[in-house]
Structures are given as structure tokens and as C-alpha cells.
Amino acid sequence: xxxxxxxxxxxxxxxxxxxxxxxxxxxxxxxxxxxxxxxxxxxxxxxxxxxxxxxxxxxxxxxxxxxxxxxxxxxxxxxxxxxxxxxxxxxxxxxxxxxxxxxxxxxxxxxxxxxxxxxxxxxxxxxxxxxxxxxxxxxxxxxxxxxxxxxxxxxxxxxxxxxxxxxxxxxxxxxxxxxxxxxxxxxxxxxxxxxxxxxxxxxxxxxxxxxxxxxxxxxxxxxxxxxxxxxxxxxxxxxxxxxxxxxxxxxxxxxxxxxxxxxxxxxxxxxxxxxxxxxxxxxxxxxxxxxxxxxxxxxxxxxxxxxxxxxxxxxxxxxxxxxxxxxxxxxxxxxxxxxxxxxxxxxxxxxxxxxxxxxxxxxxxxxxxxxxxxxxxxxxxxxxxxxxxxxxxxxxxxxxxxxxxxxxxxxx
Numbered sequence: 319x320x321x322x323x324x325x326x327x328x329x330x331x332x333x334x335x336x337x338x339x340x341x342x343x344x345x346x347x348x349x350x351x352x353x354x355x356x357x358x359x360x361x362x363x364x365x366x367x368x369x370x371x372x373x374x375x376x377x378x379x380x381x382x383x384x385x386x387x388x389x390x391x392x393x394x395x396x397x398x399x400x401x402x403x404x405x406x407x408x409x410x411x412x413x414x415x416x417x418x419x420x421x422x423x424x425x426x427x428x429x430x431x432x433x434x435x436x437x438x439x440x441x442x443x444x445x446x447x448x449x450x451x452x453x454x455x456x457x458x459x460x461x462x463x464x465x466x467x468x469x470x471x472x473x474x475x476x477x478x479x480x481x482x483x484x485x486x487x488x489x490x491x492x493x494x495x496x497x498x499x500x501x502x503x504x505x506x507x508x509x510x511x512x513x514x515x516x517x518x519x520x521x522x523x524x525x526x527x528x529x530x531x532x533x534x535x536x537x538x539x540x541x542x543x544x545x546x547x548x549x550x551x552x553x554x555x556x557x558x559x560x561x562x563x564x565x566x567x568x569x570x571x572x573x574x575x576x577x578x579x580x581x582x583x584x585x586x587x588x589x590x591x592x593x594x595x596x597x598x599x600x601x602x603x604x605x606x607x608x609x610x611x612x613x614x615x616x617x618x619x620x621x622x623x624x625x626x627x628x629x630x631x632x633x634x635x636x637x638x639x640x641x642x643x644x645x646x647x648x649x650x651x652x653x654x655x656x657x658x659x660x661x662x663x664x665x666x667x668x669x670x671x672x673x674x675x676x677x678x679x680x681x682x683x684x685x686x687x688x689x690x691x692x693x694x695x696x697x698x699x700x701x702x703x704x705x706x707x708x709x710x711x712x713x714x715x716x717x718x719x720x721x722x723x724x725x726x727x728x729x730x
Contacts (some may be wrong), residue, residue: 382675
């Protein structure tokens with residue numbers, strides 16, 4: 319595909335991301351608080367994050383495989399449908415006080431969050447290589463409106479839940495069900511043509527034998543060989559996801575432990591989610607201009623700063639934690655956009671969707687690890703220790719980016 323990305327399918331992706339962003343924000347805003355209430359343990363408050371990121375891993379495999387064989391539209395619709403079912407299951411679990419229903423529902427809900435992030439690959443496929451970073455960032459940026467609005471609707475959705483006889487903290491999951499459902503309907507009705515219509519459509523041409531098309535490698539280009547780029551881009555996204563999930567998940571718990579209400583936590587998370595997605599247009603242009611390696615290194619430095627500020631911020635200071643969480647979101651954004659462009663460039667079209675799904679499995683598992691480990695670390699050492707550990711892990715991104723840049727041409 320040459321020239322700019324087609325406007326209609328990109329506009330549809332943008333609209334669906336606006337809708338689904340609110341669903342993505344539900345779990346990260348109140349998931350830990352809901353688990354803490356239902357399980358009666360701060361040490362287990364990270365379980366929801368671990369479960370829905372583990373669910374995202376399973377969802378990423380299914381969405382990737384279906385997208386490769388049936389097109390992106392089918393894969394995204396399936397994922398958002400699962401997000402609807404999972405959200406409604408969480409609401410039912412809260413209403414019944416059933417932990418046995420809560421856990422599998424969070425797993426299914428995770429498929430919806432996987433779909434939201436996997437839509438960025440569809441954006442990448444709608445653009446030529448020299449504009450790939452900007453296409454990815456356009457889709458990610460669209461998530462901002464819904465994702466920032468969602469946490470700020472904690473009180474309103476909580477009141478609605480109470481009016482329906484459901485615990486207040488389940489309210490955001492009612493919003494998630496509606497948001498994911500609306501996104502699925504928009505994609506089903508309007509996403510034409512397919513960003514990835516047929517797995518056989520590759521640069522080798524429609525008349526080439528299937529094996530030749532599948533084996534056609536991406537050009538090494540200025541960012542290093544395909545294998546090196548694939549490994550480095552994947553590692554950057556794994557590390558940034560682990561650090562972001564671990565610190566973000568425990569921030570609402572930390573705030574509530576020091577006397578702040580759910581609305582304060584919602585404000586901090588809203589700023590964080592805004593920083594995750596709002597800078598995307600600038601990030602995409604930066605990636606296209608200087609290459610993913612340098613942007614990935616900047617991600618590690620930014621995440622390190624977030625960890626240090628979170629460690630040093632007074633527990634009563636909402637502003638201090640908000641600054642840390644904004645930097646955390648920005649660092650994640652830099653890592654995700656640069657890593658996505660790096661990985662997409664390294665993969666041939668004939669196996670791109672399946673391989674991207676497997677990459678997102680690793681990202682989801684990294685998030686699950688961060689979410690599961692964050693609770694015990696918080697319980698054992700406190701929030702400053704958790705923040706310091708996250709900062710140290712974030713610093714590893716810098717040498718990973720440097721190693722990935724070595725090879726054919728280095729950085730741009």
C-alpha cells in the first residue's frame with residue numbers, strides 16, 4: 319500500500335477506539351479496589367490486573383489467528399464481544415458476591431482490552447512504512463477520549479449501579495459492556511475495506527506460490543535486521559507493559575490507604591490514561607523521523623523518572639502521584655508506539671497478524687506478571703519499594719534498545 323492511509327477505514331478505527339477506550343479504563347480504575355473489597359486482602363488486590371491481562375494473552379492468540387484467516391474486522395469484533403461478556407460477568411459477580419464468578423469474568427474481560435490494543439496493528443497496515451508510526455499513533459490517540467472519560471465517570475456509574483442494586487464499584491464495568499458492544503457494532507457495520515483482507519496478499523504478489531509469499535522477508539532497512547528488530551521491539555513492549563501495569567495497579571490502593579476516595583483515584587488514573595494515549599501523534603512522528611530505537615530508549619528513561627517520583631512523593635500528595643502516573647503513561651506510550659513500528663517492520667505480511675498476536679501474548683503475560691507481583695510487593699515493602707523496583711526494571715529498556723539498534727545501519 320502506498321501513499322497516506324485510506325481515510326474511511328482509518329476513521330472507522332478511530333471512532334471504534336474512542337468507544338472502546340471507556341471499556342479499557344474500567345478495569346484499571348476500580349478492578350483492584352473491587353478485588354480488595356471482595357477478597358478482603360490488599361496483597362490480593364493485584365489479582366484482577368493479573369487475570370484480565372492473562373485473559374488478554376489468550377484473546378491475543380485467538381484474535382491474531384482469526385485476523386490472519388478472516389481479516390482484521392472479524393478478529394476485532396470477536397474480541398470486543400468477549401469484552402462485553404466479561405464486563406457483564408464482573409457486574410454479576412459483584413452483585414452476587416461471588417469470587418468464583420469474578421475470576422473467570424475478569425479473564426474474559428481481558429480479551430476486550432487485548433482487542434483495544436491490537437487495533438493499532440490495523441492502523442499500521444493502512445499506511446506505508448514511512449508513515450507507519452503516525453498511523454499507529456492515530457489509532458492509539460483515539461483511545462484517549464473514552465479512556466480519560468471512563469475513570470471520571472466512576473461516581474456517575476457507581477450511582478447507576480447502586481440504583482440497580484449492584485455494588486458501586488461494579489458501575490464502571492456496566493460502562494465497559496456498553497462501550498465494547500458499541501465498538502463491535504461500529505466495526506461490523508462500517509470497517510470496509512479490510513486492513514488485512516487476505517493472508518496471501520503480500521509484497522511477493524498475488525501470483526507467487528504460497529510458500530514464496532510466506533517466506534518473503536522484510537527488508538532489513540536502517541533499523542537493523544528483521545529478527546533483531548522483532549526481538550528488540552518485543553522486549554521493549556514487554557518491559558514497558560510490566561512496569562506500567564505493576565505501578566498503575568497499586569496506585570488506587572495506595573491512595574485509598576492514605577485517606578483518598580475513589581474519585582481522587584479516578585482523577586489520577588484519568589491523567590495517567592491520557593498520558594498513555596494523548597501524546598501518540600507526536601510519538602508517531604518522532605518514530606518516523608528518528609527511528610524506533612531512540613524513542614524506545616527515551617521510554618526507559620521516562621519510566622525510570624516515573625518510578626523515582628512515585629517513590630519520593632508524599633503519600634498524602636495526589637499531585638505528586640499524578641505527576642508520576644503521567645510520566646508512567648508517557649513512557650508506556652513511547653515504548654508501545656516504537657515497539658509496534660519495530661515489530662511490524664520486521665514481519666512479512668503473510669504471517670504478520672498471527673505473529674503480532676503472539677507478541678501481544680507476551681505483552682499480556684508481562685502485564686499479568688506485573689499485576690500479580692505488585693500486590694505482594696506493596697504488602698511487604700510498601701509503595702515506595704514497589705516504585706523503586708519498577709524504576710530499576712524500566713532502566714533495562716535503554717540497553718535493550720541500544721542492542722536492538724546494533725546491526726545493519728544502527729540508529730537513523
